[in-house]
Amino acid sequence: MLDALTDKFNNVFRTLSGRGRISEENIREAMREVRTALLEADVSFKIVKDFTEAVVQKAIGREVIKLLRPGELMVQIVYEELVNLMGPVDTRIYYVQPPPTVIMMAGLQGAGKTTTCGKLAKYLVAKGHHPLLCAADLQRPAAVEQLRTLGAQLGIPVYTDDSKVAPHGEVAKGAAVSVCRAAIAQAKQTGRDVVILDTAGRLHIDDALMGELREVNTQLKPHQVFLVLDAMSGQDAVNSAKAFNEQLEVDGLILTKFDSDTRGGALLSAKMITGKPVKFIGTGEKLDALEEFRPEGMAQRILGM
Amino acid sequence: VPGRQIDDTFLTEIEEKLLQADMGVGNVDRIVTAIRDKWRLGRIRNAPDALGVIREQVLGMLTAAPAEGAPPSKSDDRELHFAEAGPTVILVAGINGAGKTTSIAKLAWLLKNEMGKKVMVCASDTFRAGAVHQLSIWAERIGVEIVRHKQGADPAAVAYDACEAAKTRGIDVLIVDTAGRLHTQDHLMRELTKIRDVVTKRIEGAPHEVLLVLDATTGQNAVLQAKNFGQAIAVTGILLAKLDGTAKGGVVLSIKQQLNIPVKFIGLGETPQDIETFEPKRFVEALFG
Ligand SMILES: Nc1nc2c(ncn2[C@@H]2O[C@H](COP(=O)(O)OP(=O)(O)OP(=O)(O)O)[C@@H](O)[C@H]2O)c(=O)[nH]1
Ligand SMILES: Nc1nc2c(ncn2[C@@H]2O[C@H](COP(=O)(O)OP(=O)(O)OP(=O)(O)O)[C@@H](O)[C@H]2O)c(=O)[nH]1
Ligand SMILES: [K+]
Ligand SMILES: [Mg+2]
Ligand SMILES: [Mg+2]
Numbered sequence: 098m099l100d101a102l103t104d105k106f107n108n109v110f111r112t113l114s115g116r117g118r119i120s121e122e123n124i125r126e127a128m129r130e131v132r133t134a135l136l137e138a139d140v141s142f143k144i145v146k147d148f149t150e151a152v153v154q155k156a157i158g159r160e161v162i163k164l165l166r167p168g169e170l171m172v173q174i175v176y177e178e179l180v181n182l183m184g185p186v187d188t189r190i191y192y193v194q195p196p197p198t199v200i201m202m203a204g205l206q207g208a209g210k211t212t213t214c215g216k217l218a219k220y221l222v223a224k225g226h227h228p229l230l231c232a233a234d235l236q237r238p239a240a241v242e243q244l245r246t247l248g249a250q251l252g253i254p255v256y257t258d259d260s261k262v263a264p265h266g267e268v269a270k271g272a273a274v275s276v277c278r279a280a281i282a283q284a285k286q287t288g289r290d291v292v293i294l295d296t297a298g299r300l301h302i303d304d305a306l307m308g309e310l311r312e313v314n315t316q317l318k319p320h321q322v323f324l325v326l327d328a329m330s331g332q333d334a335v336n337s338a339k340a341f342n343e344q345l346e347v348d349g350l351i352l353t354k355f356d357s358d359t360r361g362g363a364l365l366s367a368k369m370i371t372g373k374p375v376k377f378i379g380t381g382e383k384l385d386a387l388e389e390f391r392p393e394g395m396a397q398r399i400l401g402m
Numbered sequence: 403v404p405g406r407q408i409d410d411t412f413l414t415e416i417e418e419k420l421l422q423a424d425m426g427v428g429n430v431d432r433i434v435t436a437i438r439d440k441w442r443l444g445r446i447r448n449a450p451d452a453l454g455v456i457r458e459q460v461l462g463m464l465t466a467a468p469a470e471g472a473p474p475s476k477s478d479d480r481e482l483h484f485a486e487a488g489p490t491v492i493l494v495a496g497i498n499g500a501g502k503t504t505s506i507a508k509l510a511w512l513l514k515n516e517m518g519k520k521v522m523v524c525a526s527d528t529f530r531a532g533a534v535h536q537l538s539i540w541a542e543r544i545g546v547e548i549v550r551h552k553q554g555a556d557p558a559a560v561a562y563d564a565c566e567a568a569k570t571r572g573i574d575v576l577i578v579d580t581a582g583r584l585h586t587q588d589h590l591m592r593e594l595t596k597i598r599d600v601v602t603k604r605i606e607g608a609p610h611e612v613l614l615v616l617d618a619t620t621g622q623n624a625v626l627q628a629k630n631f632g633q634a635i636a637v638t639g640i641l642l643a644k645l646d647g648t649a650k651g652g653v654v655l656s657i658k659q660q661l662n663i664p665v666k667f668i669g670l671g672e673t674p675q676d677i678e679t680f681e682p683k684r685f686v687e688a689l690f691g
Binding site for chain 1: 418421422423424426427497498499500501529530531532533535536538539540543553582584585586617619620621622623624626644646647648649650653672673
């Protein structure tokens, strides 16, 4: 495992230290490879900085300096540290009594919220639940239609209210709260035990639209708020994840589009900046392409090894 | 700070700022090294000097002639190209959720209202739930024609019909929407090539533009996207969407350098008017603004 990185470390140490002993400076120098790998994987530069320093300190503490071929231990430390940062793993969904448990999706435009609502509903059905989808994106053209179509494909009911959709050029302010409230009421009446709220994509700096989400959050108190993020996101992932978390107290993260060849450093960035667990990763457009998050393999993927 | 002198702390700050803009480690290293060298030689001293160097370097990257071995293209060409006669076809592609359909609405609006063109859009995303409906709503709002089939139809067949309709109805510009797809999905990339081929066969010289829509929040993966889409459908320009957020979209520098694909438009919001032509100078200012 991670043989390529082990070799790199050994080579760097060999050239750096010549025949002499390895110094702390050598360790720092060797970590530049890891730094570059993480930056190329889109891990936030600030997190990369803290991470490399933490590894250097660990390496010193574990006396890497005394080893003849320190590559293996270095890689082990890097790997352990990365896996550590991604944990603790908690992919559970917490249900409330009496039902329904209300789950809200939030995130930037095009991240994959609506599709993930469908996927999560399917996942819940497989676990014996009876979800109701709620079309609370009253902004994007055909967003309601999109969720309705997904619901029909899955045979899962969708609460919609086309009369609340924002007319062209207007912001559907306040309507989301009433649509979500009505959906929750319908779930109670019809015995659905989970309500999944699809919300409109928005920028974390758009105060009007963030206000709408804050309103849903304070008035309806969804039991779990999931932030949906694109796994291909770059350095800005920390900014948006931080803002969404500060305003909504996010409970978990879902990273979509992991079926691409992205190294996926945004996962680490979002996890670190919010301190919230990654619940699921999306791995395709189809409605069964949702996986519970496992850190194994992810560290290697991010390192690009 | 205007009067600030260059020192190591300053250089680190610059490095971080540029990295944060998704410019990529290689590019950032090159720029920071250039500043450090000039500073050590005593050619520059303070922050404004350093910013001057960055501006120069980055503008150079965005506008310079292609590197040796790079594919020849109209690299500094940020104009849209129109057919000499008959309909101009603009093919639009990109990964899932990048902003294609909304960007098409913007282009349609721009072409119709600012350039007086007769525009038609083609709903060749027959896959994603609600996609045809989404484009239909935009077409109606903007007041342009649309050719569409049902969800699940063959996207190339829709393009075929749209080309024929554009010719008979005297359309100036036909814009083809396509389903979001990952650049790694070979069969879907082949489907895209097929759509392109159909368009080429139906209308002389088409597609006249092939725009790749990139999400400005995307990191280094955008280079791979541009590479694969470029190979499949010969991309002529980039539309960089979602620049109204806090992401800087610095990855287009690498795309320009490695693949020589120019940015033509930027997207700045969710309404049809939120589109601008790409201005390198303003883009560079925003990178470290
Ligand atoms: N390849 C891939 N595509 C995905 C995944 N999740 C979502 N998508 C696609 O990404 C695009 C955007 O997904 P949506 O679910 O519409 O995203 P959204 O966040 O609801 O978008 P807005 O409501 O406009 O903000 C669609 O084309 C989806 O099919 C995934 O895990 N992998
Ligand atoms: N803030 C902002 N949002 C944008 C911009 N362009 C598009 N969007 C939003 O991004 C989301 C996705 O846009 P679409 O146009 O549906 O993207 P797409 O590439 O067609 O998506 P698929 O067809 O599912 O692959 C929508 O919510 C749009 O309103 C932009 O420039 N700025
Ligand atoms: K996106
Ligand atoms: Mg949506
Ligand atoms: Mg689309």
